[in-house]
Amino acid sequence: xxxxxxxxxxxxxxxEDIVVHDVVVKPVSRTRRIVTGVVMxxxxxxxFALGRNxxxxxxxxxxSQGSEFIHLPDLVLxxxxxxxxxGVLILVLGVLQAVKGFTKPWSTVVGSAVGLLFLLAxxxxxxxxxxxxxxxxxxxxxxxLGLAAPIILGALGAVLCERSGVINVAIEGxxxxxxxxxxxxxxxxxxxxxxxAALVAGALMGWLxxxxxxxxLVNQVVLGVVLNVLALGLTGFLYDALMQPNQxxxxxxxxxxxxAIPVLSKLPLIGPLLFDQNVIVYLMYVLIVVIxxxxxxxxxxxxxxxxxxxxKAADTVGINVLRVRYRNVIMGGAIAGLGGAxxxxxxxxxxxxxxxxxxxxxxxxxxxxxxxxxxxxxGAALLFGFAYELQTLLSLxxxxxxxxxxxxxxxxxxxxIFAVAxxxxxxxxxxxxxxxxxxx
Amino acid sequence: MSxxxxxxxxxxxxxxxxxxxSGRRRLGDSPVVVTALAFVAAIVVGGVLxxxxxxxxxxxxTYFFSYPWDTFRYGFSAIWEAYKxxxxxxxxxxxxxxxxxIAGIFGPISETLVSATPLILGGLSVGLAFRAGLFNIGGQGxxxxxxxxxxxxxxxxHLPPVIHLIVAAVAGILGGxxxxxxxxxxxxxxxxxxxxxxxxxxxVAYYLLAFLLSVESFQRPxxxxxxxxxxxxxxxxxxxxGGSLRLHLGLVIALLAAYGVHWLLTxxxxxxxxxxxxxxxxxxxxxxxxxxxxxxxVMLIAGGLAGLAGVTQILGTNPAITQDIDAxxxxxxxxxxxxxxxxxxxxxxxxxxxxxxxxxxxxxxxxTGTPIDVVDVIQAVIVLxxxxxxxxxxxxxxKGSGAGTGQALAKGWNx
Numbered sequence: 001x002x003x004x005x006x007x008x009x010x011x012x013x014x015x016e017d018i019v020v021h022d023v024v025v026k027p028v029s030r031t032r033r034i035v036t037g038v039v040m041x042x043x044x045x046x047x048f049a050l051g052r053n054x055x056x057x058x059x060x061x062x063x064s065q066g067s068e069f070i071h072l073p074d075l076v077l078x079x080x081x082x083x084x085x086x087g088v089l090i091l092v093l094g095v096l097q098a099v100k101g102f103t104k105p106w107s108t109v110v111g112s113a114v115g116l117l118f119l120l121a122x123x124x125x126x127x128x129x130x131x132x133x134x135x136x137x138x139x140x141x142x143x144x145l146g147l148a149a150p151i152i153l154g155a156l157g158a159v160l161c162e163r164s165g166v167i168n169v170a171i172e173g174x175x176x177x178x179x180x181x182x183x184x185x186x187x188x189x190x191x192x193x194x195x196x197a198a199l200v201a202g203a204l205m206g207w208l209x210x211x212x213x214x215x216x217l218v219n220q221v222v223l224g225v226v227l228n229v230l231a232l233g234l235t236g237f238l239y240d241a242l243m244q245p246n247q248x249x250x251x252x253x254x255x256x257x258x259x260a261i262p263v264l265s266k267l268p269l270i271g272p273l274l275f276d277q278n279v280i281v282y283l284m285y286v287l288i289v290v291i292x293x294x295x296x297x298x299x300x301x302x303x304x305x306x307x308x309x310x311x312k313a314a315d316t317v318g319i320n321v322l323r324v325r326y327r328n329v330i331m332g333g334a335i336a337g338l339g340g341a342x343x344x345x346x347x348x349x350x351x352x353x354x355x356x357x358x359x360x361x362x363x364x365x366x367x368x369x370x371x372x373x374x375x376x377x378x379g380a381a382l383l384f385g386f387a388y389e390l391q392t393l394l395s396l397x398x399x400x401x402x403x404x405x406x407x408x409x410x411x412x413x414x415x416x417i418f419a420v421a422x423x424x425x426x427x428x429x430x431x432x433x434x435x436x437x438x439x440x
Numbered sequence: 441m442s443x444x445x446x447x448x449x450x451x452x453x454x455x456x457x458x459x460x461x462s463g464r465r466r467l468g469d470s471p472v473v474v475t476a477l478a479f480v481a482a483i484v485v486g487g488v489l490x491x492x493x494x495x496x497x498x499x500x501x502t503y504f505f506s507y508p509w510d511t512f513r514y515g516f517s518a519i520w521e522a523y524k525x526x527x528x529x530x531x532x533x534x535x536x537x538x539x540x541x542i543a544g545i546f547g548p549i550s551e552t553l554v555s556a557t558p559l560i561l562g563g564l565s566v567g568l569a570f571r572a573g574l575f576n577i578g579g580q581g582x583x584x585x586x587x588x589x590x591x592x593x594x595x596x597x598h599l600p601p602v603i604h605l606i607v608a609a610v611a612g613i614l615g616g617x618x619x620x621x622x623x624x625x626x627x628x629x630x631x632x633x634x635x636x637x638x639x640x641x642x643x644v645a646y647y648l649l650a651f652l653l654s655v656e657s658f659q660r661p662x663x664x665x666x667x668x669x670x671x672x673x674x675x676x677x678x679x680x681x682g683g684s685l686r687l688h689l690g691l692v693i694a695l696l697a698a699y700g701v702h703w704l705l706t707x708x709x710x711x712x713x714x715x716x717x718x719x720x721x722x723x724x725x726x727x728x729x730x731x732x733x734x735x736x737x738v739m740l741i742a743g744g745l746a747g748l749a750g751v752t753q754i755l756g757t758n759p760a761i762t763q764d765i766d767a768x769x770x771x772x773x774x775x776x777x778x779x780x781x782x783x784x785x786x787x788x789x790x791x792x793x794x795x796x797x798x799x800x801x802x803x804x805x806x807x808t809g810t811p812i813d814v815v816d817v818i819q820a821v822i823v824l825x826x827x828x829x830x831x832x833x834x835x836x837x838x839k840g841s842g843a844g845t846g847q848a849l850a851k852g853w854n855x
Contacts, residue, residue, distance in 0.1 A: 169577075169635070216828035221575050221635050225774050226823050233816025234489075240811030241493030361639055368636055406651035413640040413647075420632040429633075 037098025040114055044090035047118050050125040051083025055400045059127035060134040065272040072268050075137075079128040086121040090114050126399040133397045140389055141273050145281070146347065148385025150175065150356070153284055153339030154363030155370065155377035156291055157202070161209075161332035162372055163295065164325045165308040167434040169224025170209050171336050172360025173231030177201040178337025180235040183344040183351035184243065186253030194253055194345045195280065195338065202337015203330050205231060210329035214322055217436045228360070236353045243351060255349040256280065280338065280346040287335060292374040304328055308430035311437040321437050339363070365416040371427055384412040471781065477832045478825035486818040487519040490810050494518035522810040529803020530796035543684040548799065550687040554757055556795025558583070560694040561749035562773025563791050564701045565620075565742040567782035569634075571705060572738040573718035578623055578638025579746045580770025581645035582616040586747025587754040588649060589615030591761040592658075594671035594754065604674040609693075609751045616747015617740045619645060624739025628732030634739070642770065653763060660760070668761035677756035690752030695788065697745060702784035704741075714738050746770070775823045794819060 059082075061075040093110055096102070102110050127135045154171045161168040181201035186194020208227060212218040243251040256278035264275040274285075295301040303324055306314040311321045343359070344351050362384055369383075370376025391405040419427050491497050497518055500510035528535070530552050536544040562579045569576035576582075590612025599607060619641060626632040652658045653666040660669040677689040705711040716724040717734045725731050753765060776794055780786030801815040825832050832838075 169639075212824065212828055212831075216830050218824075218827040221577070222774070222778060222827060223824075225577060225771060226778075226820050226827070229771060229775065229816050230820035230824070233813045233818075233820060236813035237489055237493065237811045237817060240813060241489075358643065361643070364636075365640060404651050404654070406647040406654065409650075410644050410647045413643040417626070417632070417637050417640045417644075420636050421626050421630040422632070 033101040034098050037094050037096075037101075040094030040097055041091055042094075043114060043118055044087050044094050046087075047083055047090055047121045048087030050121050051080040051087060053400050054079040054083065054125050054128040056128040059124040061123070061127075061137045062134055062139070063137055063269060065138060067266065068268045068271050069266045070268045074134070077124050079124045082124045083121040086117040090117050126394060126397050129398045129400045135393070135397060138269065138272060140393055143392070144382065144386045144389045145273065145277075146385075147388045148381045149281055149284055149346070150339040150342045150359050151363045151366055151381035151384055152288070152378050153342060154336045154360055155366040155381050156284075156287055156374055157206075157332035157334070157336035157339065158363060158367045159291065159295070159332070159372060159374050159377055160304070160328045160335065161206070162367065162433050163308045163430055164304045164328035165311060165430060165432040165435065165437070166209065166213050166325055166329050167220040167224065168209065168329070168332065169221055169364065170205060170227040170231075170360075171363045172356055172358070173224075173228040174202045174205040174209075174333045174336035175340035175343070175356045175360045175363075176228075176231045176235050176354070177205045178340030179344045179355050180238065180340070180351055181337070182341030183251055183253050184238075186341075186345045187250055191253055191256055191345050195283075195341055198337045198341030198345075199334040200337070202340065203334040205337070206330040206333015209333065210326045213436060214325050214329075217438070220434050220436075232354060235351075239351060239353055247350075251350050253345045253349060255345055255347055278346055280342045283338065284342075287338075288374060288378055295374060305430070307437075308432055311432050311435075315437070315439065321439075325437075336360070336363070362412055365412055368427060368429075369412075369416050369419050372429060372433075383415075387411045473838070474829045474832050475779070475822075475826060477836050477838075478822045481825050481832070481835065482818045482821040483523075485821045486814050487523075489814050489817060490519050490522045491515035493810060493814075518808075518810075522804050522808045522814075525804040525807045525810075526797070526800035528800070528807075530800030533803075541684070542681060546681060546685060546687075548803075550681060550685040551799035551802075552792065552796040553691050554686045554688070554795070555798040556792045557688075557690040557694045557752050557756070558749035558769045559772055559776050559794050559798075560788050560791030561697055561745055561752065562769050563776030563780055563787040564694075564697055564784065565745035565749070566773050566777035567780060567784070567787050568701055568705070568714070568745065569738055569742040570777060570782040571718045572714040572734060573721065574624070574627070574735065574738060574742075575635045576620065576623075576638060576739070576742045576746070577635050577774065578620060578641050578743075578770070579749070579773045580766045581638065581642040582619045582743045582746035583750040583753070583766045583770050584642075584645040584649050585619035585743075586612040586616035586750030587761060587765045588645075588652060588750075589747070590751040591668060591671060591754045591765075594675035594759075595669035598672070599674065601674040604672065605677065605755065608671075608675045608755060609748070612751035612754070613744045613747045616750060617744035620743015620746060621736060621740040623743075624736040627739070628735045634735075646766075649761070649765070650763060653761065658761070666763055671755055671759040675755055676759055677752065686757065688752070688756035690756040693748065693752060694791070697748060698784040698788045701745070705784070710737065746773070749773070772819070775819050778823045779826060 057078060057080070058076050059079050061077070063072040063075055093114060097110065123135060123137075127133050154175050157174065158168040158171050178198035178201050182194040182198035184194075185197030189197075205227060208230075209220075209223060212223050213220045239251075258276050258278050259282070261275040265271045267275070295304065303314065303319050306317075306319060307321050307324045314324075315321050339359075340356060343355055348355075363381070366377050366380035366384055369380040370378070387408055391408050394403055394405060394408070491514075494514065497511060497514040500507075500514045504511050529548055531548055533544075533548050536547060538544070562583065565579060565582065566576045590608045593608040593611040594604070597604065597607070620638075623632075623634045623637040623641060626637050627634045650666070653668065656663050658668050659665065660667055677693075679685065680687045680689060680691065703711075705715060713724070713729050713734050714737075716727065716729060717731050717738075721731050724734070749769060750765065753767075753769070754761060758765065772794060776790045777787060779793070780788070780790035797815045797818060801812040804810050804814075805812045
């Protein structure tokens with residue numbers, strides 16, 4: 001799939017005109033097959049070791065809240081046996097991978113299976129410290145979703161932005177603006193007003209990004225960094241100047257109550273997890289589905305991707321490149337703003353300085369790790385949210401060997417570095433991402 | 441072709457200046473004028489914020505339509521007081537100077553230069569990478585890595601005075617260089633975009649520091665708090681103007697580093713390679729330069745410079761490792777490099793300027809209650825305007841050739 005765009009006739013070819021794309025579909029190389037296999041075998045061995053290291057005999061998992069149709073009993077698993085079984089299964093898969101190698105549809109399945117088996121054994125082991133403790137599995141999943149929600153929204157906003165060819169390093173700033181506006185206006189005109197204000201604030205930050213990158217051709221990475229500083233300064237300033245002295249009247253929006261969806265919320269496990277959430281999370285579900293479908297199945301999506309991959313071609317067939325970019329960047333900003341609002345009026349119920357604390361950059365990581373697709377970004381965000389939640393969990397249950405939680409916190413970032421370095425498959429950005437389009 | 445609702449991104453470059461308007465045309469193209477006007481714009485934006493934050497002004501604004509004069513009067517007085525405090529904190533405070541002591545006269549300048557030192561070094565780091573066409577967003581991680589290494593040598597090793605200082609500083613430079621070098625190496629070997637890898641490495645460094653600060657061998661007794669042992673006296677950077685002022689040898693190091701970067705870029709083969717790769721990597725490759733090796737080298741040096749910023753912080757300004765040792769310098773350094781237009785002299789001036797804003801901001805917050813965050817806003821607005829000269833020209837109605845700085849630097853994730 002190597003393409004070379006030829007420069008328009010009559011003009012001298014400039015380096016910018018020649019875009020050489022890498023081959024996207026690669027046959028699985030021998031080294032990669034064996035390395036992956038060896039890694040899996042090591043994971044299997046580690047899983048086995050967890051079984052030997054366990055202190056208590058059984059691990060107990062709490063799976064229900066009590067309001068479901070069917071009350072799931074606590075899951076009690078023998079720690080050592082579970083870990084041994086999981087370890088052996090992983091070892092078998094690893095050997096198969098090293099010898100034969102799995103091809104495309106199966107490699108994903110095998111990868112997820114190894115991950116889940118390891119996690120199962122890991123959870124059993126974690127709960128087996130001392131005399132054993134119960135892991136509230138439902139709670140863990142709920143917290144994961146809660147931690148992932150702002151990351152998902154930030155990454156979704158960035159998907160819109162980057163798919164149309166504008167690099168968005170300013171997610172953090174857009175979220176911060178949304179978080180601030182949500183709290184401030186949520187207090188003054190009510191929480192629903194706060195959501196609208198957050199959308200508008202995020203959109204304004206998005207508009208700044210669009211204006212400076214599309215009209216004034218400012219380098220988009222630099223611009224993103226500067227906009228983050230601007231948002232941090234502005235919200236910090238307004239917090240200190242207005243909200244801090246008047247906490248009750250300007251920074252007390254409270255948070256949305258969760259709304260249980262009638263029948264669905266009574267389903268075991270997924271009911272309380274997915275269908276007993278607040279309105280921002282439901283909005284998020286809608287956005288995930290709409291963006292995933294729209295980007296790949298509608299005219300708007302095709303245009304967006306065309307503008308992000310090859311603006312000149314898009315322009316030739318009559319797409320207004322700049323307008324598509326403006327719209328997408330502003331919409332993306334609004335969605336990221338909603339992600340910020342989740343952190344204030346969706347969760348803690350007030351604003352503090354730098355409340356997003358790097359979530360915007362995690363969202364950027366999720367976007368990249370998810371290979372610029374909405375579905376991938378959501379998956380990556382959930383994974384990163386889970387990595388966060390794991391830190392809390394491990395400090396609660398006290399596993400047999402204490403794991404420094406800071407290393408868990410590093411995982412999302414390390415995973416992203418590995419991803420962009422091509423160690424877990426090729427990550428490719430939209431071809432024209434970050435390149436301003438100047439009509440000739 | 442549907443009609444475009446937006447104006448064309450840049451005015452086409454006119455080959456010859458219009459007669460009669462050439463004076464204004466030249467004005468609009470001069471970087472000095474653009475910088476100065478960006479400044480004016482930032483001061484105005486900051487002024488509006490200060491007025492908004494002033495309670496008296498806000499109260500007066502409630503009856504703005506019946507008596508607007510009050511709003512302006514209180515607003516301007518708030519702005520004047522705040523900027524006056526900023527000046528007094530950053531440059532010269534007549535009240536304190538009348539005491540006649542060294543601390544009274546040079547105190548504000550000393551604080552400015554103390555804040556400027558790591559900003560200059562960080563700005564040099566970002567600027568050097570810019571020249572080779574790389575974005576070093578990883579100043580934060582490199583500063584942390586440098587501070588960890590320098591700090592550890594500084595408090596855990598026992599060496600004779602001068603040697604200890606040198607060894608600690610070298611350790612810090614190496615730490616930063618390794619952290620930056622990883623990003624350069626990954627870029628060279630795998631094509632991983634340095635913006636992504638440096639941002640991610642920032643967080644890896646942050647959590648590495650958090651981990652180290654949770655380990656007892658790093659903490660100071662009584663254990664349990666996230667602060668390291670104090671740097672031993674033998675590894676501290678000496679004060680330049682006596683113990684009453686915080687100004688330390690770090691400033692001299694920063695100035696020497698600036699000269700070194702200037703020399704590197706303009707006089708050395710290595711610097712020529714950096715600039716060649718930055719200007720056109722295809723041409724550089726054709727000329728026989730190894731683009732990959734250049735990426736690794738420039739990120740090693742850039743990381744080393746940022747590491748040096750960490751060194752001056754830990755051995756000079758804050759002689760103990762804490763979680764916020766970076767204090768936003770890594771990101772501020774990017775704005776410094778942009779304002780300094782990625783050359784050494786400009787970076788020094790930009791660093792001193794933003795150092796002055798930092799130092800003055802502290803005074804402003806304590807004496808007028810204006811939150812120091814306004815300094816961030818001023819800084820961001822200056823850089824935004826400088827990056828978009830066309831906007832500055834538009835606001836101030838100057839004519840220019842329309843050449844933006846953005847396009848020269850623009851490239852995508854895949855580039």
